[in-house]
Amino acid sequence: MFEQLDLDEKLCSAVADMGYTNPTSIQSLVIPPAMEGKDILANAPTGTGKTAAFLLPACQFLLDFPRQQPGACRILILTPTRELALQVYEQAVQITKYTDLECGLITGGINYGTDRETLEKNLDILVATPGRLFEHIEKESFDCRDIESLILDEADRMLDMGFSAIVNQIAAEARWRKQSMLFSATLEGPGIARFAKDLLIEPVSIEANPSRKEHAKILQWLHLADDPAHKYALLKNILANQVETAVVFVKTRDRLNQLKQMLERDGFQIIWLQGEMPQDKRISAMAKFKSGDIKILLATDVASRGIDVENISHVINYDLPRTADIYVHRIGRTGRAGKKGIAISIAEAHDMGIIAKIERYTKQRLKRRVIEELRPKHKEAKAPVKHKKPKSAKKKIKKPKKK
Template identity: 35%
Template sequence: MENIKFNNLKLDEKILQSIDAMGFEEPSQIQAEAIPVILEGHDIIGQAQTGTGKTLAFGAPMMSMIENNTKISALILAPTRELAIQVNDELTRVGKFKRLQLLPVYGGQPIDRQIKSLRKGVDIVVGTPGRILDHIKRNTIDLSEIKFLILDEADEMLNMGFIEDIEEIIKASNTSRQTLLFSATMPDQIKRLASKYMKKDAKHIKIVKNALTVERIKQHYYEIKAKDRFESLCRILDVDEPSSSIIFCKTKRGVDELVESMQARGYNVEGMHGDMNQNQRLNTLRKFKEGTLDFLVATDVAARGIDVDDVSHVINYELPQDIESYVHRIGRTGRANKEGTAYSLVTPREYMFLKQIEKSTKSKIKRKDVPTIDEIFETKYKNIVKDIKQTLEEDNFKNFIQVATELDEEYNLVDVAAALMKMLFEKELSFDYTENSIKSDENVRLFLSVGRIDRITPKSLVTFISTTANVNAGEIGDIDIFDKFTFIDVPERLVNPIMKECIGKRLQGRRLNIEIAKSKK
C-alpha cells in the first residue's frame, strides 16, 4: 500500500474535499485496505486497534455511496454514547461538503428530541444498541431501506452484553444491506455473528499491530493552548537546544507556515512534504544528514524513508491522525544505540488521544511544563559563560584589548561584560517573549465521587461534563482516575457551571458528587 493517496481510492470528490480540509495527506493502513473493498460492495470484517483511523475507513466510502434522502441510508452502532458522539463528530467532518444529515442517538438524551429530528429526515444515524432498539419498537426508526449497517467496536458491544440487542437490530434491517464490522479482537462470538448475518464472500481485513520499542526514547508531552503552539515550541527549543531535530506537522500547509515562522526567527530549518519535487526533497534531506541543517519540518508522508542516526529530538508540533503514525514518527530518534527524545505539543482536546497512544504502545508519556524565561536564561547563560571561557583559553582576543581599555576609562568593566552578555543573550533568543511563563487561566482541582470501578474513562468523563454543563471539552485539563474517585483540573471560571449542572446527575449509574480538592502538587 506504499505511496497510495486518498485521491487514488475512487472516493466521491466532495468527500476528498473534506479529507483534504481535515489535513489528512495519506490513508492509514486500515483506510488504504478497507476503502476499495467497501466501494466494491463487499461486506467486510475490519480487525484493527483503536486509533488506526477506522471511522474514516468506513465513513469515507459509505458517504461516497449514499445521497441525501428522506429515509435512513446508514446505521452505525457503537457501544457507548461517548463513542457514538465521537464517531458522529468525525463523520460530520468527513461529510462536510456533501451535506448529509447525521444524528447521534443514545440514552441519557430526551427521546422526544431525537424523534423530532428523525421525523425531519436523517441520512445517517449513529447510536447505541439500547436506544436504537427503543426507537425500532416505537416505529420511529425504519431500517427497511438502509444501504449500510456498521458495527463499530463490535467486541466491546458484545463484552457489554449487547448481543441480543444487536441481533434484533440486524433482523430489522434491510436484508440486501452492506454490513461492515470493525473490531480490535476476533472472539468466537464475533465470528458467529459474522457467519450468521454477513454475506458468505465477506472480506476479512486484518491490520497487524506493530510493536514499539521505547527503551531508548524519552517521551514527554507539553499541554498547551492552540494559540500558544509556536511560542511553546520556541521556548522548548531555546531550553533543550537539540543538535538535530525532526518536527512533524499534520498538513503540507502546516509545514510551510511553520518553516516560514521559524526561519523568520533565525532557525536553520527547511521543510519536506508531498508537493515538493524529488530533487527538492533529496537536497533538503542531504543537508539534514550532513548536519548543515538543524531542523527538518515534515509531514508523515515526506518523512518516510528518512534514515538518519543522529536525530536527537522528534517533536510532534501537531499530533498525527493515528497511533501508527506516532510510532513511526518517534522511531526516527533513539537509533544506533543512542538515547532519543520525543516531545508532543498537546491541547486539552487532544489529551484523550494521547492516553490512547500510551495504552496502545504500553509506554508512559510524562508531562513537562513549557519552559519559563528564567529557565531559558539559565540555559543561555551557561552557554555564554562556556563560550567566553573557551575564548579566554584560546588567547586570540588581543585585537580587542585597546577597545576594552578605552571602555575601562569610562565604565566599570564588570558592567561592560554584563552588557555584552545581555547582547549575546538577546541574539540567542528565538522569540520576543513578554512574560516569564505562558499565562493561562488559574486551574482548580475538583474531586469527583466516581472512579474505575464505575467504568469511568477520560473520554466518557470529558463528554459527560462538556454536554451536561455546556462547557468546551478542550478546556478540561488533567484527569487522574483512581478506583473509587477521580480528580480533574478545570479553569476557575468553569467550576460553578460544572458543579451546578453536574452534581446529583447520574454518571455510569452512580449519582455524582463534586467537591473542590486541594491544589495539585
C-alpha cells in the same frame, strides 16, 4: 493520496481540512472492497483511522446513489458507548461538510424530544447506541426498511456489554440492507465469529498491520505498592510530577467516587466518567478534558472505549483490569496515531496474577519503576503457579484366580 481511492473531491477536501493527506493502512485496505459493496470483517488497533475507513466508503455510496425520495436513514452505524457514538457522529459531520448529506445521533441519556426531532429528518447517516435505538424500533418511531448499509464499530465491546441479542434483532429489522461491516479491536474468540457469521455474507476479512508511523508508541511500566496507602501515595506523586494529561482507570463506580473524594481533598482538579451518567454531564466532562481545562480524567471500564482524545500523555491503571484484553483497550487511550504515550500500572501483591497474564498477552514484560522516596518495602510477589493435577493412574483390577 485519498484521491487515488476514487473518492469524491468533496470528501477528499473535507479529509484534507481534518489534517489528513494519505490514507492509513486500515483505510487503504477497507475502502476499495467496501466501495465495491462487499461485506467487511476488519480488525485494527485503536487510533489508526478506523472510523474514516467505514465513513468514507459509506459517504461515497450515498453520493453515487443519491436519495430519490424522502425517507428514513440509509446508513446505520452502531457503537457500544455514548462517547464513541458522539465521536463517530462528529467525524461524520466533518467528512460530509461539503455535501448535502444529513447526519444524526441517537444515544441514551438524551431526552426523547430531541430524538424525535432527529428521526423526523431525512437522515442519510445515523449513529446510535443499540439500546436506545431498539426502544425506537419497538415504539415504531424508527423504520429500518430503508437501511442500505449496517456498520458495527467495536463489535467486541458490544459483546462484552451484552448487546449481541439486541444487535441481532436490529440487523433482522434491517434485513433488506445491501452491505454490512463489522469492525473490532480483536477478532479472537467464538463470540466475534458467531457475530460475523450471523451478520455478514462472504465478508472480506481484513487485519491491518499499521506502519511504524501509525503504530502506537506506548511505554509501559509498573510500580509496586505495599498497601492501599502506599498505592495512593504513588498515584499522587505521578499525577503531581509526571503527567500532562492523564486518564486514571478504576474498577467500579464506588472506587471511582472514593478516589475522586481523596484527590479533590488533596487539591487535584479532576473530572470523571462512569456508567449511568446523564449525557449532558458526560458531554460537559469530555469537553473540559478535550480543551485541556482539566488535565485528569477518572474513568471506569464502561467508559474506556468511548475516550478518543488526542494528546493524552498518560494512562494510569490505579486498579488493574479483570482481563488482559481490557488492559490493551485501556492503554490504547494514549499513544494515538503514532504519538508517544505512557501507560503506568500500580500493583499490590494480589494484582501479580493479572500482571503475569498481561505480560503473556502483550508478549512483553512491564518494566518495574521506583520513585525513590516511595520505594516499596516488600519484594515483588510472584504470581502463583497453577500446577496441573497429574492424571490419576488407572487401577488395575485383579482378576480372581480360578479355583
